[in-house]
Amino acid sequence: MTSLPAGNVLDWQAFGEEIVERFRAILRLNTSNPPGNETLVAEYLRSVLESEGIECTLVGPTPDRQSLIARLRGDGSASPLLLMSHTDVVPAEADKWRFDPFGAEIDDGFIYARGTLDMKHMVAMELMVMLLLKRSGVQLKRDVIYMAAADEEAGGNMGAGWVADHYPELIQAEYALNEGGGECMEVNGRRYFTVQTAEKGGAAVRLRAHGKPGHASMPHDDNAIVKLGRVLAGLQGRQLPVHFNATFRAFIEGLAQGQPPEVASALRAVLADVVGADAALARLPLPESEKLYLNAMMRNTVTPTMLRAGSRVNVIPSVAEADLDCRILPGWTLERFHEELRTLIGDEIELESLVTNSPPLESDFASPLIDVIKEVLHEADEEAHVVPVLLTGGTDAKRIAHLGIQVFGFAPMLYEGEGSNDGIHGHNERISVRSMHWGTRVLYEVVARFVTQG
Ligand SMILES: [Zn+2]
Structure with missing residues (x-):
């Protein structure tokens, strides 16, 4: 992977150590929700960002539930990009873990802690992107906004939703990068990186x-x-009944493009018509868990x-x-x-x-930000394909989409078992050090290219 233009040679070795150190510091702050106490992380982030001259604001409904928002200013020729994450985690049953869930122990190349996958990895990676952009001194065309929000795991009303209601001007942006995609998945031996473009x-x-x-x-x-x-x-x-949507069509077509002809045509058969979709899905040579996911994406x-x-x-x-x-x-x-x-x-x-405000969302996969993501991932892994996905659950994207922000789920991770999602909300949640290094670098390349190109 090449690094930024402008003659800046980034020292990725040193940044690799720094990301792990900052990541572990964030993991050690217990922000189990309930009760949350996300201000612990917000204060830590503020101390890091302000020490490098990046302006920050802490906002929230109570002193314990603060979200942090920071901004790097561009020349205003293009609209802002929002890097969003949440700082709370679900509770952990400590006695069922190999290590203290808030100890951030490293064992055999993996960091163990509640939040390593959901989603303090992104809190730390986006923090590093902010620091690296600032240190590189590169001219930005877009403002880059960083929001580390409280309360996502309980619905976001005290976090991203609260910010959107009370301080929308702090996070107003054209695009946002969030959790929900960026993982590498294998289908029939082929690698695909996901970008989440839609939510049920x-x-x-x-x-x-x-x-x-x-x-x-x-x-x-x-x-x-x-x-x-x-x-x-x-x-x-x-x-x-079955209903196809743009994300599902693009997902199936994207999978097909990476497969040998017979599997590709079996995949395309699912899209042939809504009436035959279930039978075509049943015939696919995929594990049952993947078929359940496809089923939930089409109805x-x-x-x-x-x-x-x-x-x-x-x-x-x-x-x-x-x-x-x-x-x-x-x-x-x-x-x-x-x-x-x-x-x-x-x-x-x-x-x-029983619900009042949990609308489905869909962003357009044909977008200049997606083009940059594809370009960077192709440089990182020539054989990998990039596919849009529909999340069957929900994220904080729902809390901010009404501001007109196009939200993409892209928290880049390597597939090494830890990227398989099994650990999210489970015991022994972990991520590899290698994945944190790789993910930070990919995310930095994507953001740096996108905000300097305009
Ligand atoms: Zn999450």
Whole structure:
């Protein structure tokens, strides 16, 4: 990989040591959410950034839940790029770990700690990008904004959402880089780097059946539990219809381009028509876990997760409820989704929406930032392909997309087992030192080229 123009020869050896040292310092700050205490990381970041002359602001709803925002100024000829991350982590069951989850121990080339993959690696890599841009003294065409936000793991209302509501001007940008992609995945022995361009929306609902109460010793045919049960049984195996979206099409086409002809045509068969998509998916020579992912990318999903009814075994209750986790595709509204869901559950029971603000998102894969990402990844790994992906869950991108920011998930990581996502929220979460070095360098190249090209 070449480094920046402007005659700056970057000392990647020294930066490699610095990234690991700063990364471990961040990992050792316990920001388990709840309660969060993300101000610990925000203060650390402020001390590092301000010591190198980069302006910072700490904002948040309470003293303990501060998010940090920093800015490098460009010449204003192009709109800002936002480097975003979250500083909170999910709690860890310390007794089930090989090492202290907040010790950041290094063993056999891997750093172990809660947050190594989700997502303090990006907090540290983006921090290094800010420092390196500043030190290189290169002329920027775009402002580069850095946001290390609190509270993502609990929905972001005290973090990125709070910043977007109270200080939108601090993070207003044309593009953002975030978590959700950047991993290397192998499909049928070929390597693909992902860039997340879309997110499904949350659309959880509560189903409520009403019936006639009474003594259980005299059964009748208007039992709320039985009614609800009939509807839930209908959800098993009866999936909602297939709908293709731009990201899914580009993902399948991107996979096909890296495969031998017979696998490529099997992949393209999935896109041939919505009616035959399920059968074509079933025929693909891929592991079941990858097929489940593809299935979730091409339809709205409904998954029963909670049930409530009754208080005593001898009393027929008048109400039975089930909560369903539902995820909707880009371009869908809650109203349209409820109409589609009605075709599955019928009209006999009530449907109540449990979400207010979790819209699906989709950014355009045809973008100058994606072009730079492809260029840099191709230099780093000639054989790798770059594909857009649709995240079936959610990130802080949902909290800021309404500001008109195109958000891409790109936290570059090497595939060495640790990049396989298994460790996220699990025991012994870890990342390799090699991946941190490589990822920082790739991210720096992408950002430096993009913000100097304009
Ligand atoms: Zn995360």
